[in-house]
Amino acid sequence: MESTDKDFSPSMWAPLLGVLFCLFVWGPGKVFSQAFTTTRLADGFDYPVGKPNGDGYYIFRGFSPNGHLGEDWNGNGGGDTDEGDPVYSIAHGVVVFSEDYKRGWGNVVIIRHAYRENNGQIAFIDSLYGHLKVRAVKVGQQVTRGQVVGTIGCGPYRMYAAHLHFEIRKDLRVGMRRELYPRNYQTYYVPKQFTDSRRNLRFEDRLVRVPINTFLKSNPNRLEVDEVNPPDLTIANPSPETVRPAVPEQVETVIETETQPEAATAPAKSKSLFDKFLEKLSNPQ
Numbered sequence: 001m002e003s004t005d006k007d008f009s010p011s012m013w014a015p016l017l018g019v020l021f022c023l024f025v026w027g028p029g030k031v032f033s034q035a036f037t038t039t040r041l042a043d044g045f046d047y048p049v050g051k052p053n054g055d056g057y058y059i060f061r062g063f064s065p066n067g068h069l070g071e072d073w074n075g076n077g078g079g080d081t082d083e084g085d086p087v088y089s090i091a092h093g094v095v096v097f098s099e100d101y102k103r104g105w106g107n108v109v110i111i112r113h114a115y116r117e118n119n120g121q122i123a124f125i126d127s128l129y130g131h132l133k134v135r136a137v138k139v140g141q142q143v144t145r146g147q148v149v150g151t152i153g154c155g156p157y158r159m160y161a162a163h164l165h166f167e168i169r170k171d172l173r174v175g176m177r178r179e180l181y182p183r184n185y186q187t188y189y190v191p192k193q194f195t196d197s198r199r200n201l202r203f204e205d206r207l208v209r210v211p212i213n214t215f216l217k218s219n220p221n222r223l224e225v226d227e228v229n230p231p232d233l234t235i236a237n238p239s240p241e242t243v244r245p246a247v248p249e250q251v252e253t254v255i256e257t258e259t260q261p262e263a264a265t266a267p268a269k270s271k272s273l274f275d276k277f278l279e280k281l282s283n284p285q
């Protein structure tokens, strides 16, 4: 037993403690296990004001690449006559952001929508409603087409004449960090063009899985999984794309980097340490 005592000298415990420490630090608590929620597939898109056709409102400032990344909607009455008017979700979806972001934004709501593209693939977009006077929805909430998400406002500190700033993003990573992504058609749709070509989509009463937590970790307002209470999939015979819709490659990459690094490095690192430890045990010199 003398040799055993020698084998487990204090210096020998160091690698084992290292392994335990690694497991503790990179444990399951740090891994984001839920990267999807579910939402109802959109059956078409409407305008965000003057439900559903934009009646009584007009776009007084349109989309321009590297300039204005959305559309400003104003009431026909001009000035602040539209302040407090309802703002509607353009389609079925799930709220992924709802906050008074202050800065130049004020109250902002972002809703994520799943819809079927002309090519049959399920695609995702974020619709953003800015400068709201009040927000009527919270993160994780399911919303239906035409549901009130807030009201038209004047922005923080009433810095604008009342209007709705409205964006449609095809890149689900943007969130409130527009400066990090191309300010052009690679990232954004021209809202009116997108809507006009998708007013009425084939009605499919189904839930689909939607990626969440796609905003960067550095986004201070990143959607945390705990805020979402994902509804159960209630489809009797889910088709393959219902189980896992085609997710844009860039979104997959983001989810990958957000969910994998800790999980991926931990086993590799602890294994090599542990292997060394085993080697030392079996070959104590």
Ligand SMILES: [Zn+2]
Pocket (backbone or CB within 6 Å): 061, 068, 070, 071, 072, 164, 165, 166
């Ligand atoms: Zn604007």
